[in-house]
Amino acid sequence: MNATTGAQKVVVIGGGPGGAEAALAGAQLGADVTLIERVGVGGSAVLTDVVPSKSLIATAESAAAIRDANALGVQFYVRGETGRPHKPEVAVNLQAVNRRLLSLAGQQSLDMKAELERAGVTIVQGEGRLVSPSRVVVSTGKKGTDFDEFEADTVIVSVGASPRELPSAMPDGKRILTWTQLYSMDDVPEHLIVVGSGVTGAEFANAYSNIGAKVSLVSSRQRVLPNEDADAAEVIEEVFKRQGMNVLSESRAASVEATETGVVVTLEDGRKVEGSHCLMAVGSVPNTKGLGLEEAGVELTESGHIKVNRVARTNLPSVYAVGDCADVLPLASVAQMQGRTAMFHALGDAVSPISLRAVASNIFTQPEIATVGWQQKDLEDDIAQGDIQVVHLSQNPRAKMMGIEDGFVKLFARKGSGTVIGGVIVSPKASELIYPITMAFENRLTVDMIAKVFPVYPSLTGSIADAARSLHRIVD
Numbered sequence: 001m002n003a004t005t006g007a008q009k010v011v012v013i014g015g016g017p018g019g020a021e022a023a024l025a026g027a028q029l030g031a032d033v034t035l036i037e038r039v040g041v042g043g044s045a046v047l048t049d050v051v052p053s054k055s056l057i058a059t060a061e062s063a064a065a066i067r068d069a070n071a072l073g074v075q076f077y078v079r080g081e082t083g084r085p086h087k088p089e090v091a092v093n094l095q096a097v098n099r100r101l102l103s104l105a106g107q108q109s110l111d112m113k114a115e116l117e118r119a120g121v122t123i124v125q126g127e128g129r130l131v132s133p134s135r136v137v138v139s140t141g142k143k144g145t146d147f148d149e150f151e152a153d154t155v156i157v158s159v160g161a162s163p164r165e166l167p168s169a170m171p172d173g174k175r176i177l178t179w180t181q182l183y184s185m186d187d188v189p190e191h192l193i194v195v196g197s198g199v200t201g202a203e204f205a206n207a208y209s210n211i212g213a214k215v216s217l218v219s220s221r222q223r224v225l226p227n228e229d230a231d232a233a234e235v236i237e238e239v240f241k242r243q244g245m246n247v248l249s250e251s252r253a254a255s256v257e258a259t260e261t262g263v264v265v266t267l268e269d270g271r272k273v274e275g276s277h278c279l280m281a282v283g284s285v286p287n288t289k290g291l292g293l294e295e296a297g298v299e300l301t302e303s304g305h306i307k308v309n310r311v312a313r314t315n316l317p318s319v320y321a322v323g324d325c326a327d328v329l330p331l332a333s334v335a336q337m338q339g340r341t342a343m344f345h346a347l348g349d350a351v352s353p354i355s356l357r358a359v360a361s362n363i364f365t366q367p368e369i370a371t372v373g374w375q376q377k378d379l380e381d382d383i384a385q386g387d388i389q390v391v392h393l394s395q396n397p398r399a400k401m402m403g404i405e406d407g408f409v410k411l412f413a414r415k416g417s418g419t420v421i422g423g424v425i426v427s428p429k430a431s432e433l434i435y436p437i438t439m440a441f442e443n444r445l446t447v448d449m450i451a452k453v454f455p456v457y458p459s460l461t462g463s464i465a466d467a468a469r470s471l472h473r474i475v476d
Contacts, residue, residue, distance in 0.1 A: 016043030373422025
């Protein structure tokens with residue numbers, strides 16, 4: 001890539017994954033970049049969302065590994081006073097866990113800030129507001145009394161989103177919590193009620209169950225993870241129930257009230273669920289209010305998201321929007337790609353419009369669910385045409401050695417050509433295993449090409465090769 005504009009002035013409002021990536025790309029291309037961030041580089045994704053939540057999940061995985069080690073012949077004992085062995089309890093120090101994950105988040109933010117500063121990005125702490133398509137005002141004082149103004153050839157908005165709050169279940173930060181407030185708890189909750197069975201609800205329900213909390217999951221739909229592959233969601237729900245989680249399907253929460261000792265969740269059918277804490281995981285809302293977007297002429301959706309095209313450009317030629325505040329896919333990886341794409345486009349560099357179908361996504365339950373490309377529902381609805389092959393991990397020798405009982409690899413291949421058009425993996429570390437299928441999808445490889453690659457034996461990736469080999473008979 002070559003810098004084509006040199007001294008273009010770019011102002012980025014919001015330093016989350018998308019904004020930080022845009023700022024870095026712009027500085028590397030020679031632009032004069034100013035990044036405005038309210039709380040810290042990395043934004044909520046690094047400080048209160050992705051980094052801390054996945055760190056918590058890593059702790060939960062370790063706790064589960066200790067719990068399940070007995071099945072592999074590993075036993076933990078301590079000697080009592082009489083010399084006889086006693087099985088010790090496995091306890092999670094939540095205070096220590098939260099200190100660690102918040103420290104990791106803070107360090108990641110500092111690392112990102114240092115990288116941007118080395119690249120030449122000017123970082124301004126404050127709240128930015130668009131007053132015209134080419135001018136940004138920043139409130140830098142604690143009481144909003146001090147202001148700086150920046151003229152820009154290009155403005156990139158990357159202000160993210162916040163947890164949705166319901167009037168009938170307002171978070172208090174003590175008993176009724178959003179996912180950004182969980183890390184203030186000192187002890188593992190005695191009974192955590194999770195309202196919402198989408199990705200966030202499922203991940204936290206699983207994590208807290210694995211670190212020792214009793215968990216009830218309130219799902220308004222027929223099954224957990226209603227927007228995911230049905231077979232994958234079924235596996236996860238079975239795992240949840242086997243762990244002792246109380247899954248309340250087709251149960252919508254009408255209200256949540258805090259009491260002196262806990263919470264009471266009242267369902268629409270009148271049933272009441274009592275617990276010690278409640279996590280509200282009912283979606284998010286974009287942080288676009290008060291930014292002057294509509295006044296400047298930027299088009300928004302009814303939900304408040306910023307309308308953008310495939311290169312992250314709004315209806316105003318000089319204004320772009322990336323990340324969860326835009327009407328695209330709310331994933332950090334997508335935000336980063338949007339940030340790079342927006343900056344390249346604004347500076348006149350070559351760009352490839354984003355194809356969401358090629359985005360690999362992952363749900364960090366245990367086991368994880370990773371997907372890419374066209375999915376089974378697309379084939380069933382005749383949106384895409386393809387053949388399906390499923391290989392269960394119970395057939396995989398490495399999975400047997402590791403004690404893995406749940407999960408599968410599902411591969412989709414286009415009829416006739418055998419081109420890989422999608423895949424689903426349910427497995428520990430599915431987020432890592434999905435990459436070869438993503439590469440195959442992006443580069444239009446056929447199942448025969450995958451089948452010719454030598455996987456390690458034994459390995460979990462061997463199931464990908466097995467699925468590809470099985471599809472050869474169908475598409476040949």
